[in-house]
Amino acid sequence: MKVVRWNKRYLTGDSKLDNSNIALVALLTDLRDELSRKEHCQEINELTDRLSDLTKQKFSKLPGDPGVGAEIDAAIRNLLKSDFPLASLSTPACRKCGLCDLVADRIAEWLSEGSEKQRGSPHGGT
Numbered sequence: 001m002k003v004v005r006w007n008k009r010y011l012t013g014d015s016k017l018d019n020s021n022i023a024l025v026a027l028l029t030d031l032r033d034e035l036s037r038k039e040h041c042q043e044i045n046e047l048t049d050r051l052s053d054l055t056k057q058k059f060s061k062l063p064g065d066p067g068v069g070a071e072i073d074a075a076i077r078n079l080l081k082s083d084f085p086l087a088s089l090s091t092p093a094c095r096k097c098g099l100c101d102l103v104a105d106r107i108a109e110w111l112s113e114g115s116e117k118q119r120g121s122p123h124g125g126t
Helices: 015-037 042-061 066-083 099-119
Strands: none
Touching (some): 015 042, 015 099, 042 066, 066 099
16 A cells, blocks of 8 residues: 655634544545455455545645545545445455454544534534
């Protein structure tokens, strides 16, 4: 998995967005750490690489163009909603590594935080 590291230059000044971005990097870091420890399916490698690529694109646009960042944020959310849980889960292609179960709650939490933020909820940060 491609490494995404948090950098202070990614701060936007919007605490909700910044908290969401920090949580996304933490999610990617946790995924990377777990992927290095367990035998897993190729499908999770592909998902995490796509997620990492989108996240890097998002950070390359911040804070200069928040509109582009929002578009990429929507692409990240769509990727996670459409591709997770993985299609191989509970099939012969599944390595039963437990990663899908491990990250399911974190992904759901991150997605719900973004949904709350989009609705204007005061509880959108981490």
